[in-house]
Amino acid sequence: MxxxxxxxxxxxxxxxxxxxxxxxxxxxxxxxxxxxxxxxxxxxxxxxxxxxxxxxxxxxxxxxxxxxxxxxxxxxxxxxxxxxxxxxxxxxxxxxxxxxxxxxxxxxxxxxxxxxxxxxxxxxxxxxxxxxxxxxDGPNPLTTRESEVLREALTGAPVATIASNVHLSQGTVRNHLSAAIGKTGTTTRAEAARVARERGWI
Missing domain, CATH: 3.40.50.2300 (Response regulator)
Structure with a gap:
């Protein structure tokens, strides 16, 4: 066959x-x-x-x-x-x-x-x-929302734009970004997005 x-x-x-x-x-x-x-x-x-x-x-x-x-x-x-x-x-x-x-x-x-x-x-x-x-490496530590926000952050967009694109408040977006930064062991959202991408999490 x-x-x-x-x-x-x-x-x-x-x-x-x-x-x-x-x-x-x-x-x-x-x-x-x-x-x-x-x-x-x-x-x-x-x-x-x-x-x-x-x-x-x-x-x-x-x-x-x-x-x-x-x-x-x-x-x-x-x-x-x-x-x-x-x-x-x-x-x-x-x-x-x-x-x-x-x-x-x-x-x-x-x-x-x-x-x-x-x-x-x-x-x-x-x-x-x-x-x-x-x-x-273990499992992906990011939540679905954190992954979504980080994908938007890859573009370098400001928080207001990210919030608009994912239909969340700016405060919620900042919280997700902060959590993602902590989970990736980085210090900025750009670094967090880069690390998450390199590991295939987003």
Whole structure:
């Protein structure tokens, strides 16, 4: 049986390279390629895809949200995150969103093909080095609201703008930022946002 694969990555060269590698496998066929997260579910449905390979950082919605939507709307279609950004927090968030696996882009071609097969069989595949790092780092300490506020803080926006964007009072935003600064062991909201991003928490 041929496993029908979708590739979602905003870099055409990366998509092309992955497609060329996977199409060498007799039991894998790349039937769709998209450049943004928002296209994933529609393309997966249209092409009767079995496994979606998702980058994390893409236009529209990211790969983690795309995995979540696939899990809800096309539960028979598995998702495997394949990313440059091997951040422990990303791994946790991806699995919580419904992804069946998480590997980095420098994974050897034969291992990637095997990961696709295993995910298709209903197994979970996780990069072992990243899994160990995730266990050592522990869980994401940020609340949903703190994460939301920090994502806005990444832009350098003032508190008033952040408050408007997340529909909270400025005082509440300051409280969330203060809590996030404490949890990340930093001294400013910009540092807190940077650390949270580096760890894959936001």
């Amino acid at each position: 041929t496993i029908r694969v979708l590739l979602a990555d905003d870099q055409a060269l990366v998509r092309g390279a992955l497609a060329a590698l996977l199409d060498l496998e007799p039991d894998l066929q790349v039937v769709a390629q998209v450049g943004s997260g928002t296209e994933v579910v529609g393309a997966a449905r249209e092409h009767a895809v079995d496994v979606c390979l998702l980058d994390i950082e893409m236009p529209g919605i990211d790969g983690i949200e795309a995995a979540s939507r696939l899990s809800r709307e096309l539960p028979q279609c598995r998702s495997l995150v394949v990313t440059t950004f091997g951040r422990p927090g990303y791994l946790t968030r991806a699995l919580e969103a419904g992804a069946s696996g998480f590997v980095v882009k420098d994974t050897p071609a034969d291992e990637l093909a095997d990961a696709v097969r295993r995910v298709h069989e209903g197994l979970r595949v996780v990069d072992p080095t990243l899994a160990a790092t995730t266990l050592l």
